[in-house]
Amino acid sequence: MPKSTKIKIKMLAVGLLTFLGLNNQVSAQSLIAGIPSADVAPVGKIMFTHESQINAWQYDKVKWNSFNFLCYGVQKNLELTVSFSNLSNSPVSHESVGFGFKKIIDINVHIPETKFVFGQNVLYGLNEKSVGGWSYAMFSLRTPKLKTRLTAGLSLGSAELFGYDTSTVKDNLGNKNFIVTRRNPLSFIAGIEQPIIEKKFSIIADWFSGAHDLSALIVGTQLEFKHLVFISGYKFQNYEPIKKGSIIIEIMHEF
Numbered sequence: 001m002p003k004s005t006k007i008k009i010k011m012l013a014v015g016l017l018t019f020l021g022l023n024n025q026v027s028a029q030s031l032i033a034g035i036p037s038a039d040v041a042p043v044g045k046i047m048f049t050h051e052s053q054i055n056a057w058q059y060d061k062v063k064w065n066s067f068n069f070l071c072y073g074v075q076k077n078l079e080l081t082v083s084f085s086n087l088s089n090s091p092v093s094h095e096s097v098g099f100g101f102k103k104i105i106d107i108n109v110h111i112p113e114t115k116f117v118f119g120q121n122v123l124y125g126l127n128e129k130s131v132g133g134w135s136y137a138m139f140s141l142r143t144p145k146l147k148t149r150l151t152a153g154l155s156l157g158s159a160e161l162f163g164y165d166t167s168t169v170k171d172n173l174g175n176k177n178f179i180v181t182r183r184n185p186l187s188f189i190a191g192i193e194q195p196i197i198e199k200k201f202s203i204i205a206d207w208f209s210g211a212h213d214l215s216a217l218i219v220g221t222q223l224e225f226k227h228l229v230f231i232s233g234y235k236f237q238n239y240e241p242i243k244k245g246s247i248i249i250e251i252m253h254e255f
Contacts (some may be wrong), residue, residue: 012186025083031231033051033233033235033248034216034235035207035208036117036119036189038072038115039104040071040103041072041073041079045073046254047072047254048071048253049196049250050068051067051250052064052065052066052249053065054246054249056223063088066086070083075222077104077106078103079101081100082097082098082099083097083099083100084097087095094163094213096132096161097124098122099122099195100120100122101119101120102117111142111143112141115140116138118138123157123158123160128159132157132158133158134156135155135156136153136155137153137154138153141146148195150190150191150195151206152188153189154187155187156207157163157184162185162214164180164181165180167181185212187214189211190207191204191206192206200224201222204219204231204233205220206218210238215237217235218233218236220248221235230251231248232249232251234247234248
């Protein structure tokens with residue numbers, strides 16, 4: 001992707017964040033940092049979420065990567081989504097645009113907020129000019145006394161979101177050749193959200209299994225304000241978790 005195009009996309013994301021001064025009340029929402037949440041946008045509402053991942057200790061310069069999501073509630077328990085993933089300051093990156101939906105089916109049992117959640121996204125890789133997809137399905141519930149929300153399920157996606165593997169092989173003449181393999185991982189996903197102050201402050205954690213761009217344990221806190229929800233935490237990658245981890249900052253606004 002041309003450098004000028006990347007700058008325009010990043011400026012668009014910053015502009016949307018600046019627009020967060022709208023005065024609508026944000027209802028209590030599950031965000032979860034690394035996996036899909038167990039909530040959808042209210043009917044007729046637009047929700048914008050920006051996530052930045054920052055590593056300033058491993059590389060020569062600060063490494064920045066971001067994910068951006070726009071969700072619109074079309075009916076009860078159904079939202080349409082647009083995503084801009086893997087925007088970064090890296091010279092080698094894999095930006096992608098996604099279009100999809102997330103649907104929630106309420107399960108009528110005695111355990112509060114028992115839900116079946118599933119979603120589908122069509123992904124377009126801007127660098128590789130390729131088309132892929134991402135599907136996920138999860139169960140979620142909230143424990144009666146502690147109000148702990150537990151979420152678990154499966155994810156299946158393509159390289160446009162989950163990245164590529166690069167290996168080096170030598171031919172008979174000793175020349176090095178690079179082989180790039182698309183990742184299409186089937187992963188286990190799980191999350192826990194523990195309210196400390198109801199609708200104000202929660203401790204959260206989620207995990208993406210496997211070895212790909214999203215595979216990590218993320219631990220953090222969620223603060224809910226009048227106009228937005230703010231998450232901060234740390235991402236422990238499944239491999240070399242301390243060295244290659246990242247600080248996570250996530251902001252969501254409903255308008």
